[in-house]
Amino acid sequence: MLSRTADHLYWMARYMERAENVARILDVNYRMAMMPQSFAQEEQTWQATLRIMGLEDAFPHRSAVVTSDAVLDFMIFDAANPSSIRSCLRAARENAHAVRGTLTSELWETTNGTWLKMRDFTPEKLSDQGVSDFFDWVKFRSHLSRGVTIGTMLQDEALRFIRLGTFLERADNTARILDVKYQILLPVGESEGGAADYHQWSALLRSVSAFEVYRKVYRDHITPSRVAELLLLRVDMPRSLARCMKEVYANLQLVSNANSAETERRAGQLEASLRFSRIEDIMRDGLHEYVMALLPRLRDLGNRIADDFLVPVS
Amino acid sequence: MTKRICYDEMWDEAGQVRPHYASYAAWLAETPEHRLAQKRAEADALFHRHGITFAVYGEDAGTERLIPFDVIPRIIPTDEWSVLAAGLRQRVKALNTFIADIYHDQEILKAGHIPADQVLNNPQYRRVMQGVDVAGDIYAHIAGIDIVRAGAGEYYVLEDNVRVPSGVSYMLENRKMMMRLFPRLFSRYRIAPVDHYPDMLLNMLHSVSPAGVIDPTVVVLTPGAYNSAYFEHAFLAQQMGVELVEGLDMFVENEQVFMRTTRGPQRVDVIYRRVDDDFLDPRAFRRDSVLGVPGLLDAYRAGRVTLANAVGSGVADDKSIYPYVPEMIRFYLDEQPILHNVPTWICRRKDDLAHVLERLPELVVKEVHGAGGYGMLVGPAATGAEIEAFRRKLEQHPERYIAQPTLALSTCPTFVDAGIAPRHLDLRPFVLSGEEIRLIPGGLTRVALREGSLVVNSSQGGGTKDTWVLEA
Numbered sequence: 001m002l003s004r005t006a007d008h009l010y011w012m013a014r015y016m017e018r019a020e021n022v023a024r025i026l027d028v029n030y031r032m033a034m035m036p037q038s039f040a041q042e043e044q045t046w047q048a049t050l051r052i053m054g055l056e057d058a059f060p061h062r063s064a065v066v067t068s069d070a071v072l073d074f075m076i077f078d079a080a081n082p083s084s085i086r087s088c089l090r091a092a093r094e095n096a097h098a099v100r101g102t103l104t105s106e107l108w109e110t111t112n113g114t115w116l117k118m119r120d121f122t123p124e125k126l127s128d129q130g131v132s133d134f135f136d137w138v139k140f141r142s143h144l145s146r147g148v149t150i151g152t153m154l155q156d157e158a159l160r161f162i163r164l165g166t167f168l169e170r171a172d173n174t175a176r177i178l179d180v181k182y183q184i185l186l187p188v189g190e191s192e193g194g195a196a197d198y199h200q201w202s203a204l205l206r207s208v209s210a211f212e213v214y215r216k217v218y219r220d221h222i223t224p225s226r227v228a229e230l231l232l233l234r235v236d237m238p239r240s241l242a243r244c245m246k247e248v249y250a251n252l253q254l255v256s257n258a259n260s261a262e263t264e265r266r267a268g269q270l271e272a273s274l275r276f277s278r279i280e281d282i283m284r285d286g287l288h289e290y291v292m293a294l295l296p297r298l299r300d301l302g303n304r305i306a307d308d309f310l311v312p313v314s
Numbered sequence: 315m316t317k318r319i320c321y322d323e324m325w326d327e328a329g330q331v332r333p334h335y336a337s338y339a340a341w342l343a344e345t346p347e348h349r350l351a352q353k354r355a356e357a358d359a360l361f362h363r364h365g366i367t368f369a370v371y372g373e374d375a376g377t378e379r380l381i382p383f384d385v386i387p388r389i390i391p392t393d394e395w396s397v398l399a400a401g402l403r404q405r406v407k408a409l410n411t412f413i414a415d416i417y418h419d420q421e422i423l424k425a426g427h428i429p430a431d432q433v434l435n436n437p438q439y440r441r442v443m444q445g446v447d448v449a450g451d452i453y454a455h456i457a458g459i460d461i462v463r464a465g466a467g468e469y470y471v472l473e474d475n476v477r478v479p480s481g482v483s484y485m486l487e488n489r490k491m492m493m494r495l496f497p498r499l500f501s502r503y504r505i506a507p508v509d510h511y512p513d514m515l516l517n518m519l520h521s522v523s524p525a526g527v528i529d530p531t532v533v534v535l536t537p538g539a540y541n542s543a544y545f546e547h548a549f550l551a552q553q554m555g556v557e558l559v560e561g562l563d564m565f566v567e568n569e570q571v572f573m574r575t576t577r578g579p580q581r582v583d584v585i586y587r588r589v590d591d592d593f594l595d596p597r598a599f600r601r602d603s604v605l606g607v608p609g610l611l612d613a614y615r616a617g618r619v620t621l622a623n624a625v626g627s628g629v630a631d632d633k634s635i636y637p638y639v640p641e642m643i644r645f646y647l648d649e650q651p652i653l654h655n656v657p658t659w660i661c662r663r664k665d666d667l668a669h670v671l672e673r674l675p676e677l678v679v680k681e682v683h684g685a686g687g688y689g690m691l692v693g694p695a696a697t698g699a700e701i702e703a704f705r706r707k708l709e710q711h712p713e714r715y716i717a718q719p720t721l722a723l724s725t726c727p728t729f730v731d732a733g734i735a736p737r738h739l740d741l742r743p744f745v746l747s748g749e750e751i752r753l754i755p756g757g758l759t760r761v762a763l764r765e766g767s768l769v770v771n772s773s774q775g776g777g778t779k780d781t782w783v784l785e786a
Contacts, residue, residue, distance in 0.1 A: 003574040004563050098539045101552035105364065157576060257577045309576045 005099050006161040007310035012095035012111065013149075013165030019088035020142035021173040025052055026075055027135040028207030032200060033068055046071045052180045053083050072131060073123055085138055089118045104152040107145065114141045160251045164305060167251070171244035172298050174208060178231045179291040182224065201227060208239045228287055229279035241294070245271040248301070255309065263304040270297055320722035321467045322736055323388055334391040334784060337502045342386070342727075342734075350385055350729050353495045357383050360494075366487050366545055382777035383488060384728050385495065388739060388759040389503075395755060395783045398461065398469060398743070401652030402753060404643060406457045406745045409476060409630045411646040413453035416629055417443045422645055428638045432662075436635070437683070438628030440591065442598060446615050448624050449522045450748065455622035456515070456586075457745045458482075458757075461653075463724035470654045470721065472740065474639065476623060476631045478588050481758040481778075482744050483546035486511060486553075488758075488780040504785040506755035511744070512553035515586075518748035519554075522620050523583045530583035533559045533573065537589050537605045547588050561589070566609030569616040584620045591625050633716050634660065634682045657719060661712040670717040671708060674701050677717045678768075679708065692768060694720050723768055726779070728761055738762045740770050741781065755783035 029049050033042050046066045050056045058081060059066070059074055078084045082091070093115035100108045126134050146166070153159045181204045201222045205211040210230055217234065218226050235242040249271040252264050282290045324335045331339040361380050390398075415421055416433060423430040433439055458479025460472040489508050493500055516532065523530035536547035538560050551558035557573065564573045564582060572579035587594065593603040598611035613619045629635065637658040640651040659666035659677075670677060679691040691704045708715055725736035743757030759779040760770035770776040 001576050002557050002559060002563050003576055004560065005557070006576045094539070099558075101548040101558050109364070161576075255576060259578075 001102075001157045001161075003310055005102055006157070007306075008095040008099040009102065009158055009161045010165035010305070010310060012092050012099075013162040014169040015088045015092035015095065016111070016142055016145055017166045017169040018083065018173070019085050019092065020139055021170070021177075022053070022075060022083060022085050022088065023135040023138035023142075024207045025049055025173075025177060026072060027132060028203045030068065030072075030131060030135075031206075032203050039065075042068070048180045049075075052176045055081065055083060072126075076126070076131075076134070077121075077123060086118055089115050089138075089141075102158050104148070106148045106152045110141075110145045110148045114145065117141075157255055160255045161309070163251045164248060164255075167244040167247040168298065168302055168305070170239060171241055171248065172295070174231055174239050174241055174244065175291050175294055175298070177204070177207065178228060179288060182228070182287055198222060205230075210237060210239065213237055225279050225283050228282065232282070232290075233274060233277055233279060235275065242271075242274040245274055252305075257308065260304075260308040263301065263308050266297070266304065267301055270294075270301070320738075321463055321465065321724040323463075323724055323726040323739075325727075334389050338387070338389065338499070341499060341502065347729075347733060350734075354383070354385050354729060357385065357491050357495060360491065361487070364487075366483075381484060381772045382763060383491065384761055384763075384777050384779045385492075386727055386729055386734070387492060387780040387782050388726050388741070389782045389784065390741075390756065392784050392786045394469075395506075397652065399753060399755075401469075401471075402459055402743055402745050403751045404647065404649060404652050405459060405471065405474070405639065406454060406747055406751060408639065408642040408646050409457065409474060410452055410454050410747055412642045413476075413624070413627050413630050414448075414451045415646070417446060417453075417626060422642065425645065427641045427645055428635070432634060433629060436629055436632055438591075438626070438632050440626035440629075442611060442615070443624070443626040447617065449524055449617070449620045452522055452747050453624035453627040454630065455518060455522060455624075455747055457747070458742045459745060461741045461743065461757075462656075462721060463741075464721040467724070468654060470656045471639070472656060472721075473633070474631045474636065475742075477628045478590065478623065479742070479744070480543045480546055480588075481742055481760075482511060483549045484778050485744070485754070485756070485758040485781065486549075488778055492780040503782065506783040506785050508754050508756060511754050512550060514746055514752055514754070515550065516554040516556070518746045518752070519584045519586055519620075519622060521748035522622065524617055524620055527583045531581060532556045532584040532586065533564075533582055535559055535561070535564075535585050535587040535589055537593070541588075543588065550586070561593075561604065561606045564607045564610075566607060566613050569609075569613045569618050571607065571610065571613050571619045582619060584622065586622050591628065594621075594625065632682060633680055634662075634713075637716070656721060659717045661708060661715040661717060666717075667708065667712045670715075671705060674705060674708075676720060678720050679704060679715050679717045682714050682716060692720065695766075695768070720768070723762075726759075726761065728763070728777075728779070730763060730765075735765070737765070738768050738770070739779070756781035 026049065029045055032045055043066050046068055047056070049071060050059050050066070059071070074081055074084065076085050079087060081087060093111050096103060096108055096111040121134065149159070149162055153162070201224070202211055205214050205222070205227065208231065214222065214227070214230055217230065230237055230240065232241045234240050235246055237243055245267065249264070249267045252260065252267050256264060324332060324339060326332055358380060361383065366380075412422065416423075416439070420430070422428055423433060454476035456479060458475040458481065460475065461469055462472045463469050485508060519532045520530055532554070533556055534547055534551040534554070536544060536558055538544065541547070548558055559573055564571055566572070571582040571585070573582050589605050592600045593605040595606045595608060595610040596603045597608050599606070610619070611625070614621055614625065637655065637660055640655050643649055643651045659670050661667045661670055670679070675693045675696070677693045679693070681689040691700065693701065696704070723738040723740065726739050727734050728737040730737065739759055739761040741757050741759050743753055745751060745753045759781045760772070760776050761779055762768060762770045762775070763777045764775055767775070
């Protein structure tokens with residue numbers, strides 16, 4: 001397969017996944033903002049959202065305070081923000097367009113249709129119909145394109161690069177959500193277990209579709225270390241780091257080429273370390289430190305995949 | 315004076331339906347217009363959803379324009395098609411022989427049949443190709459020959475396109491659409507199929523691979539997703555099952571072309587290029603081109619890769635060369651031309667220019683290097699001021715123009731806003747030249763949707779129709 005084709009497929013999938021994750025993050029914050037809390041807390045929540053996505057500096061500070069409307073507008077519609085949902089859906093569509101001959105017509109039409117529909121949304125429309133409906137729409141368009149991908153694409157290289165993009169993007173996102181939320185939810189010295197905490201933790205779990213999963217797996221009240229375990233180490237949890245890395249490693253092995261041995265080794269190493277880690281150890285050494293060590297390794301994998309497969313130096 | 319002044323594909327001069335349209339006309343008569351309108355809306359929706367469109371880009375990504383599709387087919391009877399097909403083969407054979415001759419011995423120039431300076435000073439003549447042998451001596455692998463019907467129904471060649479003719483994807487999609495919309499019509503007629511075109515194209519491309527290459531790798535080279543014909547490039551690559559590449563996907567090493575793949579460099583043997591000569595290789599042609607591949611021309615001249623169509627084939631489809639094609643047929647093939655040329659005045663000739671200036675309001679004047687229906691004067695449809703403006707252009711640069719009588723292009727009933735009404739049309743059959751010359755029955759029928767308009771180009775408000783060649 002052409003490297004450029006693989007590159008477009010990979011980024012098509014990453015942007016679609018990113019759109020979904022942005023919708024998830026905004027949705028959970030929007031819900032959290034409805035809890036009783038001070039303005040300072042609300043602002044802190046939105047600032048954390050920007051921090052998750054590494055967009056604190058890019059956010060145009062039009063007013064002294066960070067308001068939910070301003071963040072939502074920036075993260076949903078702003079064409080100058082490459083991580084806004086609109087920009088992601090557009091980038092997914094443009095990547096798909098560039099390789100439409102490689103996609104099944106169903107997948108192309110799904111991606112194209114999502115973008116065409118996105119253009120119909122306006123801030124006014126959203127405030128009329130409720131922004132949560134919109135986030136659901138984004139999530140379901142992403143579900144749809146994933147389903148169409150798996151249900152119609154030949155199981156060849158094209159599919160592998162799509163899957164690589166999806167899981168690498170998701171891994172990055174889950175790590176960020178967990179880290180930022182954890183810092184907000186558990187300031188140093190404060191005890192666990194209050195009612196507000198409960199709502200906050202359950203909102204976080206819902207943002208990664210893990211609330212019911214948590215109940216099923218632990219059959220017990222919500223504790224921070226179990227949340228961290230679920231999102232980091234549980235390989236049966238579809239959005240966990242362990243799951244994402246298992247998929248990244250498996251797909252990498254399937255596209256293996258003469259240059260990619262080192263990339264595969266690093267992916268395998270990361271996958272194994274997630275598989276064999278214990279949450280007690282992670283918590284003892286510090287969750288934040290753990291995640292901070294993880295993010296650069298994910299970034300390194302992304303760069304290496306680009307060098308080995310997508311934009312090879314001839 | 316009868317009401318109809320030009321030949322109609324469906325109705326004869328006495329207002330009787332022509333025999334090959336009888337069955338269709340009967341069906342049409344019993345089909346209410348609202349059903350046609352509903353079918354047309356269905357076709358538009360399907361074309362949109364599938365993205366079978368001309369790209370309009372920029373901030374409005376995704377708003378792409380449809381080429382209007384007309385639901386009433388153009389039908390060509392068996393006997394007419396067999397004459398056309400023979401004439402097209404003959405013409406394309408002569409064009410290929412001409413290009414090969416020009417880049418080698420130039421016998422036709424030495425024999426004085428075509429003025430040498432007109433060929434050698436033509437911007438489409440590529441000196442870098444002089445003396446270069448290409449696989450199978452084929453230059454115009456894919457030719458789109460524009461045919462019109464005029465007068466009492468005789469066919470004329472209006473234009474030869476042997477650079478990067480487009481439109482074949484619409485021919486294929488129109489047929490698919492007609493079969494989907496009107497399946498039962500296809501049991502009333504024996505219509506020659508067209509859907510094997512991608513197969514024929516791939517076979518042809520295989521057959522012209524460089525000497526010694528077994529199992530050649532074929533690619534389609536596109537300027538990219540922003541090109542207006544991108545849909546067709548992607549479509550043909552997908553239908554043939556080959557890679558759709560852009561210039562940056564390829565590189566040249568030791569006069570061999572490679573593409574960058576996820577498994578490392580892979581050799582490329584045949585390039586069906588949809589990029590003009592000027593942009594193919596920034597080292598050989600335009601330096602600012604980012605669409606091409608540096609060093610491609612060296613690999614090509616060394617015979618390590620085949621380009622279809624060949625570099626320099628444009629020397630045969632220039633409008634200033636067109637008047638000489640019948641001469642080529644006689645000279646190279648020793649045959650009489652089967653298809654007529656439209657009588658053409660070459661304005662660089664003094665006598666012709668005087669004649670043209672005298673009769674400007676009656677004539678069609680075209681730019682020699684123009685294409686797409688731009689830069690032309692249709693005398694009978696022009697205002698006095700437009701004619702005077704053109705007269706000045708002609709006097710300043712006569713060598714840039716040719717002129718032809720305004721042909722009364724044939725019409726075909728077409729479903730327009732006002733109902734079913736006659737509209738002018740042309741036909742672009744596609745001719746493939748490899749080891750042998752092959753063509754698909756029919757071609758792309760383009761129709762001028764504006765009443766009275768003779769300009770069928772999609773850039774000028776033209777649409778398309780499915781083209782049915784009847785089988786005996």
